[in-house]
Structures are given as C-alpha cells and as structure tokens.
Amino acid sequence: MDFLSASIVDGLLLGFVYGVAAMGLTLIWGVMNVINLAHGPIIALGMFGVYLIFTALGLNPYIGIVLVALLGLLLGVLIYYVAVHRVINAPHLSTLLATYSVNMMIIGVGTAVFSTSPRNVDFSLGSVELGPITLLGSRAVAAVAAVLVTGALYIFLYRTRPGRYIRAVANNRDAAELMGVPSTRILALSFGLGTMLAAIAGGLIATFFPFTILAGGVYELKSFVISVLGGLGNPIGALFGGLILGVLEGIIPTFMPTTWVPVLEFVLFVLILLVRPSGIFGAKK
Template sequence: MLLAQATVNGLVVGLLYLFMAVGFTLVFGVMRMVNFAHGEFYMLGAFGAYVLTTGFHLPFLASVVLTLVAAIVVGGLLEYVILKPLRRDELNGMIVTIGLAMVLQNGALLIFGPDPLSMPAVITGTTRIGTIVIPNSRIYVVVFAILVLALLYVFLRYSRLGRALRAVVEDFQIASIQGIPARVFYPLGFGLGVGLAAVAGALMAPLFVVSAFSGTTPLLKAFIVVILGGLGSIPGAVVAGLALGLTESYAGLFFESSTADMVIFLVVIIMLVLMPKGILGKGDV
C-alpha cells in the first residue's frame, strides 16, 4: 500500500520536474543559453494562478490557461528586448539570466512579501483505487498536466511552426539554409520554455505553498533532469523527470529527508557514470 501511494506521489512530483525540464531544454536547444531565471518563472506562474483564483475568483483551469498565455507573451518580449543581443552567447546570456532571476525574485518579495501563501484546494474529496487513496485535487492537476503535454507534443510534432522550431533546435545553421527564419524562433522558443515553467508553478500552486522562493528547488531539479535525460533531449527530459520524481518518492518512504537526498544524488552520479551523455543522448528533440 505504501509503495503504491509513493508511486502515485512520485508521478505527481515527476510531472512538475518534467514541465520544468522540458521548458529548460527547449530554451537551451533554441538559444544555447542556460536560463537561470527559469525557476522564477515557475514562481511567477504560481503567483499568477493564486492571484487569478483567489483575487479575481476565476476557475482554476481558466487561471492556468491565462497564466500560460501571459508567460509565453512576457517571455517572448523579454527575449526580444533583453536577450536579443546575447543570442547564442552562453556566458553573457547566463549572467544576464542570473540578474533577471534576482530582479523577478525581489520584485515578488516587494509585492507579495516573504510569507508563504496557501491556495485553496481546487477540488475536494478523495478517490480510492484498491488500497490507494488519491486526493481529487491531485488527479485534477495530473489530468490537466497530461493534456498540456499532449498538446505540446502535437504542436512540436505535427504543426508547421512546431516542426520548424524543432529544426532550429536540431541545427540553427542548416535550418537557416533551408529557408527557415531561425531568428524569429528565438522569442517563440524562449516564450514556450518559460511558459511551461509557469504552467508547472500554476498547477502545483494548490498542492504546495506559494512564495518568492518557490522556484529554487524546482530549478535545481530541472538541472538534474536535463543532465540525466541528455542535454537538449526533450524525450530524455520526460523520462528523467518521471524517474527522478519516483526515485525521490521511494527514497523519502524508506529514509529520512537528508538521507533521501543523499540517495537521490548517489543514483544520479551512478547513472551519469554509466551514461555520460544522459539517458537518451544529446540533441534528440
């Protein structure tokens, strides 16, 4: 029973890591830039859902959709206004995103204060499957998360715009030679990447507390997932995100919190020693 419950909890957390890592990978694949502000977009997504749901009394799903659209637009504008001169300049781009992260985090502190905020459950009650008891709020979040991921897959795999974006991720120069206006896809790629981080924050807002520091841990886990999955590999990020969530849940079941963290990082180290390029290698999008 406990193992089955841990599996369910691990899949929920794994979805959070998956969203973060896929968005992080998308930004890196398009711009060849490590976005250190990625966790802050998760935090802003959580605050966005909190404000829209509790302040404007919108339905939770409407709040998540509006948060996603706003994050994509704001992310695209930030890329065009701030990051455009630094495209494919890894070092300077990384420094600028660190500064952007500090601005966003301290701005959230000024507006919302340092105290964590709790968002009301989007749906009450539980569902029992055999011996497993699952809060309906988690089922609600998981179903919507899977829907968003399915739409992202369809967009990247079948739409003309999505295929062009994948081509830019695969090889910027070849995509340009083939007539794809690759530079148009920088704001789109960055906007989609941070939009996924914002959706992760919005979906998890009812399950965890919301604060200006909410994005720190998800950002760290996103780094781990991206490296485990293979730098630049979206399928690898999916596999690694779910695997990390399950590993974390199982470790927390059998060990204390500090010991569980040691076990998780030990597993990561062993996997990287055995598979230096990650689970699915590099660049498979």
C-alpha cells in the same frame, strides 16, 4: 507495502508536474544552448499568477492556468528580446548571467510586492480511494494536465510549421536560416514556450502545495536534474526524467530519512553528467 505503493503513486503524480517544469528548461537548452537561470522565478510567477487569478478574480484555478500559460509565453518572448538575443552567440557565461539577471529582477520585484510569506490556493478537489491508495484530486488532475501539455507540445513540435522550424533551428541554426527560417523569431518563440511550460508547472504545483516567491528555486534545481536524466535538450525525455525523479522521491523515504533525497538526487545528477551527458535515453533531436 501499501505505504510503499501509496508513496510511489504520490511521487509518480508529482513526477508528471516536475516533467513539465523540466521540459521548459530543456526545450530552451536544446534549441539555443542556453541554461535559463530565470526558470525558478518564472515557476514562482506561475504560482502567483494562479493565486492572484483565483483570489482576486475568483476564477477556477485551471482557467487561471490557461491564462498564466499565455502570460508565460509573452513574458518569455519579452525576456528573449530584452536579455538573451544580444548575447545568443556569446560564450556561455554571458547567457548564464543574462538569464540570472532576469532571475534577480523577478525575485527582487516579487519580494517587494508579495514579501516572502507563504501563500496557498485555497481550493480542493477532494480525494479518490483506489483500494489501499488515496489519490488527492488536485494531484491527479495535475498529472492529467501534464500529460495533455506534453502531448500538445509533441504535436506542436512535430505536426505544425512553427514546430518544425523550432526543430530545424535546434538542429542547425545556420542551415535553418539558409533555408529561410526566421531564426530570431523562432528563438524567441522557443524561449516563450520554455517559460510557458515553467509557468504552467508553477500553476499546477500551486493547486496542491503552499508556496512563496522563492519557491521556484527548488523546482529549478529539480528541473536541472530531470533534464539531465532525460537528456538535455530532449523535451519528451524530460517527462520520463520527471517520472523517474518523482518515483525516486516516493521510494527513497521508505528506507532512509527524507533529508537524504537531495543528496542522492544531486549525486545522481553529477554522475549522469559525467557518464552519459546525453541522458539515460540519449538525446533525440
């Protein structure tokens, strides 16, 4: 029983971080109907960003994450203008391949620079004992950070003018344009926010897991699953989707081999797509 609750808590903490990664993917989908296939490599860049800032500059990883978030935002805006904007109204295939080409470029350059050998941020916050449960400090902080990021995103989307613009564009781009919303800039900003969230998630993961330049792929796939769980295009739903996935990952290994986890995850993913493509909470716009 203790083992079960410990592994649920572990999964839950990890779920918050998954949620942030998925939020980035789902935000971009919701606003512009683009599946960002460069999501994984950007998560990996977030990991390496924190790693480099920590090892080369000796800065605290959490300060590193703030810097990485900023760089992620800029990178996303750049990607939008270079690779996505021209095909934003083209059929899905074009945006899928355009973002995938960005994926190839990042992985190609990243592999050449960093190789594919594993790195880790040599950093620890110790752990806390809560009764039978041992909380790893860096995971607990990551979960808190994830909640803060979600709250900040919520406030940004619902309480600020650019946020309202983003929601207007997501709802109906043509109508938003007619009402004077600068839609191109808003799309670029949304893409930037999406990649920023991916980079933050990568940075948080780097504080407790070793990683390689290819490590983002796993989290990209998880982000797909979570986005669909929470309703594609619904950033707040993504947090709950992340928690569900995290808990599932905590519970499943207690009664069957860990290697079955991805089988169940992806079967669930396809089933939800078929039965409730709006996600188990329904898409809120």
